[in-house]
Structures are given as structure tokens and as C-alpha cells.
Amino acid sequence: MSVTLYHWEPNANSGKPMLTLAEKGVAYQSRYLDLLQFDQHKPAYLALNPDGTIPAMVHGSRVLTESTPMMEYIDDEFAGPPLKPEDAKARWRMRWWMRFFDSYFAPSLSMIGWSIFVGPAARQRPPEELRAAIERIPLESRRIAWRKAVFNEFSAEELAESKRRVLFATLALERHLSRFKWIAGDTYSLGDINGFNLGYALPLSQPDHCNDTKTPHIMEWLRQIYERPAARETWSKGRTQMAARITILERNPRKPV
């Protein structure tokens, strides 16, 4: 059975199955959807995933649309190095932290990212075109999110709260990685793949909070994942400056010529 992955940049939810497939050595058909062109809300894609969210993976006749359970499916279904620890407590820890990333850390970090990057990029297009595009979004929660990002409707309080949470979550993660080398414990796992997609650009976007002095364990953890061949391969598929941010993790940055 062939695998087709519908994804955007190697970043956040799209990057989770991309890096997992690369780590497992699974070849897949890549279908790049441009989030900023609302490709994920076009009829052809909605026929596949009526929620209009990215990513989606098709394996034979099976369609998978939730990125974190999708990572577990990839690990369960395909040969290749195991990406879930054998030990049940380590597995629980992996899942607990993935939920913390998905439901606490990522929504706050992405609210900041959307206000800085996605909103201004989308506003290059005429407002009436944007309004029509937003009306086509199937999930109400996603319509609200896009409206806020595109028309810059995030309140100062919302953004301040997101910044507070990003700092709080960064410190919690630093504390965790001072106890364990990897998210699940002793071994690299889906938890690290999830966390890396969330956090690879933290040293660039949050330089005051995530750096070698304040969060040395996070910095070393990010660099070790960046140095894995699967991460190199995955981020080379990026088409925008967003993916290029990963070079902040070079241990010996090239001096500008």
C-alpha cells in the first residue's frame, strides 16, 4: 500500500508525520499544500478531509487526519527503528508531553507566530478575496482563528497571555530535560519529534528565554535532533523562510562572507 502525505512546511503539525516517516525510512508521495493560499480549504482536499486541516495521510484506503495519533500509527504500522519506548512508564511520559505540546505550548506559540507571520503574509491579498476564503473554512474554530490572524484581531491581552504561557512552558520543558535526556526518558521517540516541530525555532523567536545560558538542556536537545539525518532530509523539503530558520541550531554557524 502506498503512502501519500498532504502537508505544508516541515513545521508544527505538518512536520510531525514528515519527520516520523523519514525516521522510519518510509517513502511517501508528497502533496504540498500552501497554507497561505488556503489550499487546504479547496474542494479537492475537503473531499479527502472534510475538516480542512493539515496534515492528512492516506495509506491504501485509510485516511488519517490527526497528526499526533498519526505519528503513533506510522510507528505501529511500518518497519524501521521503533519510535516508542518499550517501557510503559516511558511511553506514558512520551504521550503526556505530546499532549502538553499540542494543547498548551503550541496554541500559544502559534498565536504569536500567526500574528507575526501568517497574518501579514495572507494580507498581501485583497480583503474581499480573504473574506470569501475564510467563509469556505468548514470548522468554525478554524474560521475564528483565520479571521483573527488575517484581520489582526488578536487582543493585546490574548497575545500577552500567550507570551506568558510560552515562557512558562519553556521553563517546564527545560526542567523536564534536566531530568531526562529525551522526552520519554532514555531513548529518542515520537515525543522528541513532536517537540522538535514545535520548538526548533524557539532560540530565534524567543532569544531572551531560550538560549545557551537560560535553557542549556533545551538547546542541546534541539541540536541533537537537528543533527539527525532524518531531520536534515525533512527540513530540506521546506519552501519558505520558515523552514530555513532551522539553521539557528548549527553548532558552528558559518561566518557571513
Next chain:
Amino acid sequence: MLELYTSEPNTFFLKPLIALAEKQVTFTTRYFDATSLEQFADGFPTDLESGLQLEREGPLLVHDGTLISSSFFMLEYISEGLPGMSLIPAAAYDAYRARAWGQFLGANLGSSVPVLGAAKYLQPHLATLDAAWVDGCIAKIEPVERRAGWLALRDGTYTAGCLKAAQTRLQAAVARTEKALQEGPWLAGPAFSVADIDAYPMLCVLPDLASSVVNPGATPRIMEYVGRIAARDSVRAARRVARTDHPERQFVPGPEASRWG
């Protein structure tokens, strides 16, 4: 040694009790009254994860010194880490569906059922306790997100608009569940699984809390499904932990709703 810290067998607390009974695992019950804030007393076990956990209030499983929190992942832990039958579907795609249900219902029912239950039952219960003591307890809760779940019951957050928003979140989840049960008797594959153990405790209180949404006319399959699960030996055994006449009326604040709107 296996210990389960649990309050009355309802919503989040009911889940591991059912799973442990399904597996027929022996454990020690450490009972506390979450509606009277006993989980904040000195000596209650806590660590980084249990302190930060996004369900805010819930059961805690302590296995040979390791604290297992967050109810869906606790169910997976009980399935994988303890002897007995697996409760995670054997086929990878069914396991994916079980996890996707856990995530979807956790976000949608998890953020709405406790709001409706707390407004109806917890808020009046807190009013019977010494106000200064309750407010003093709440003021000390860390982190602020967990404190906010309790403060909302004291500061007028539970407006008609807030309750209506919870009902709206609930409706989408109920509709999706009713539709899924048209296709088969269980949520994720051919057998009863962690997805059903996760869903049942949230669905079974809805004929009381949201009778216009969940009732025999509107949601016949959910009603049949809930009745079928209630009759299982494991659910009967789980209910026997109750110390009140109405465990189904015991609610605590649950996960917050998405901040994205």
C-alpha cells in the same frame, strides 16, 4: 505497589476504575473528596507532570513510585503496563482511531461536560462550605490555569453565555459520536476499547446535564451505547467505590476550552 487516588466515580475519575476492573488488576484505593479540595492538602502526591496536567483535576495512579496523570494516557498505561488483556485495539488503524477519539472528545466533551456539571452541582456545594476557607484554598492553587477553574465558580464567570458556549461545544461532539455509532457498536474497531472507556463517563451524565441534546429521540444510539456499557461488570465494580448516594452529581473543573475561540 499500585494505588489509585480517586474521588467519586464520575467523569475523569470513573475512567481508570473501569479499566482496572476490566483488567481485573488488584490495587489500593486512596479516596479523596475533590469537590472539597482535598487534593490540595499537604501530603497529596505531586510532581512536575501532575502539577501541570491539563485536565486540571482528576485521578492519579501511583505505580511503584511513578505518578501517572491525565486520564486517557492513564488508560493506555493501564492497558500496556499492567498484566491482563489489552484495551488498546490490536489493529494499528483502530488504535489510531481510538487515540483520535480520545483527543477529540477530550477537547470537546472534556471542556464542556465539567462546566455544565460544576454549574449545576459543584457551585452550590462550594456555597455550603466556609467561604473564607474555600477562597483561601483556591488562592494558593498553582499553576494559575488550575486555579482559574475554581475561581470561575466564585467570580461570576459562569454566565448564561458561558454555559451556552459549553453546550455548543458539546453538540458537535455528540453529533459526531451519534454518527459513528451508526457504523458499529464501538468507537474504534470491533471490540470495546480505551476509546469507549474514555467516552462513556462523559456521555452518561448528559441526559441529566444537557437533556435537550442527549435523549432517546435525538440520540438513540448514544442512549443505547451508554446503557450497554453501564451493564458491564467493570462499570458496576467501578461504581462501588462511591461514598455518596449520587456519584453522578460530583463534578470538578475540567480542561479549559481552546483559547483560539
